[in-house]
Amino acid sequence: MALPKLYMNPGSCTTGIHIILQELDVLFEVYPVNLLAGQHETAEFKALNPKSSIPMLITEEGRVLTEFQAIAWWLGRSYPQAGFLGSSLDDEISILEVMDYVVATVHMQGFARIFTTDKFSPNADEHEAVKQQGLAIIAKAMDIIGKQFIGREYVIGNFSIADAALFYVEFWAVKTNIKLPVNCMAHYQRMLKRPAVRQVLMEEGYRFSGAA
Template sequence: MKFYMTPGSCSTGIHILLEELDKAFEAYIVNLPAGDHFKPDYVAINPKSTIPTLVRDDGSSLTEVQAIAYWLGRAHPRARLLPEDVEGETRVIETLAFVVGTVHGQGFARIFATPTFTRNEADHEAVRAFGRELVEKCFGVLNDQLGVKDYVAGAFSIADPILFYVEFWADKTKIPLPANLQAHYKRMLARPAVQRVLREEGYNLASLGASA
């Protein structure tokens, strides 16, 4: 398989899943500031010009974090990355949708990609502030849902690396994590697969999780 990713982005969650599965794949860095995602070679495999993209063994491209994570879980049942019961699987998908669509798409996007929400520079600080407020509110919801469980579904699942990438962003942007999410983030940082991925993506593990 071929995995198109940007270090430190939402693709980190998928990178962790691939590492947890011990899957062989070729990694390709997509430089977003350089506009790599708009170049013809990339558009040919992902017309959406988004990351990540997973080109599977049959040559087909799969996009969207939720879809890639779900496919990895379903395609590798022995790894038990999805709950076996319908309720458990549904709750995992619910978490994926909330993290990617709201925490990332509405919250952190306002912080990281402020001009996409308003062209008026005078409004940028207000947009970023609202993004931070929304992220903190969402973290409160996720914190209550996680409770004292070690992982989102009780056992490690496809939802945990996806939750991790926004916890990681919170760490990098100094947004405080509620207690249960702090514990989850620290637990994820201790996983060998997560450590390998972060090193491969160029991060110093000693600088992460200081507040967790």
């Protein structure tokens, strides 16, 4: 049977799905999609995913999965022995709550305003204000998320798919010099100590020293 195929771009939100696959020790094929070169807008890519978005995962059976949360959930359900969805309904709800807040708010509302400012306003005079809005959205959301798991090492205690989502926005924050709340910074550093995370970052071309 064919291996699952991950369509990704190093350092993008796809890093979160890459981490889950690596943590699961699943064999998969990597298909880099160069966003800057517009590869996600080609007819070939759109024939697979008309949303033109990554991450995209094509399963062993050939099913095309899109949307971070859907892909992460599919992986969690497909490899239940790993326990990446926790062990109770409470765990599942906490995972979904954090993952959705990370993707829909921190990423799509916050970082999107910083990385793709012109999509929010064609007027260059407004770009600084749009970026500041993005920064405010990120600061508020990360503060809320950080408080949500005080006293726990990971979102639900043990590593789950929500930690991979949280990590990619923490990684972006560190890379763009956005200050993280203490608990999120500790989470980021804890994630960096995980062999699978280090492996993914190395494969995606990042070098880092020590724990942070």
